Amino acid sequence: MRQGLSVDNxxxxxxxxxxxxxxHIAEVILDDILSGELRDFDPDKSFFEYIADYTCKQLMKNxxxxxxxxxxxxxxxxxxxxYHLNEENLYQGGLYDEILLDLDKEKAKEVMESIExxxxxxxRVKLKAQEYLKRFILSEGRLWR
Numbered sequence: 001m002r003q004g005l006s007v008d009n010x011x012x013x014x015x016x017x018x019x020x021x022x023x024h025i026a027e028v029i030l031d032d033i034l035s036g037e038l039r040d041f042d043p044d045k046s047f048f049e050y051i052a053d054y055t056c057k058q059l060m061k062n063x064x065x066x067x068x069x070x071x072x073x074x075x076x077x078x079x080x081x082x083y084h085l086n087e088e089n090l091y092q093g094g095l096y097d098e099i100l101l102d103l104d105k106e107k108a109k110e111v112m113e114s115i116e117x118x119x120x121x122x123x124r125v126k127l128k129a130q131e132y133l134k135r136f137i138l139s140e141g142r143l144w145r
Contacts, residue, residue, distance in 0.1 A: 014047070025054045059141045066136055066143065069111040070129055071104025081141050090137065103129050 018026055029050050032038040059081070067074040076099045090096055105122070108129045113120050120128055136142070 018051075022051055022055075025051050025058070029054060062141045062143050066141075068107075070108045070132070072099050072102045072133070076102075077137075080137055084140065085137060087138065090134065096133075096137070099133065100126075100130060105129070108132075 012030075015023060015026060026047065029038070029047065033041070060078070063074050063077050063081070066072065067077060076095060080095045080099065103126060105125045109120055109122065109125045112125070112128055112132065
């Protein structure tokens with residue numbers, strides 16, 4: 001645990017240099033260190049490496065949740081997110097359209113109605129799901145709030 005405390009001190013000393021999202025992840029790491037949840041602690045790893053690892057794990061978790069909700073293929077979604085696309089190049093290469101082919105309209109309708117608290121007409125499900133997909137990709141995997 002002594003080594004965990006050195007990472008703890010390292011994180012605290014560099015905290016102001018982190019983005020807001022990285023600060024949140026750093027707090028999770030600190031909690032995991034202090035609670036003993038971080039079982040595979042590597043004293044040679046910097047806290048920036050831990051932040052990268054935790055960020056990747058969170059992205060994969062978000063992709064699984066999103067794909068379960070809409071029926072998309074997680075491998076395709078991970079691939080398109082890894083390209084760090086923007087609004088102008090989102091549709092190039094056809095991967096976005098390929099992902100849309102996997103849409104499970106029933107699941108998507110149920111999830112979007114739950115999120116928005118309103119009924120979504122069946123003919124609008126695909127269009128709304130496209131909006132959710134676009135937002136998810138452009139935000140690089142952030143779930144709806």
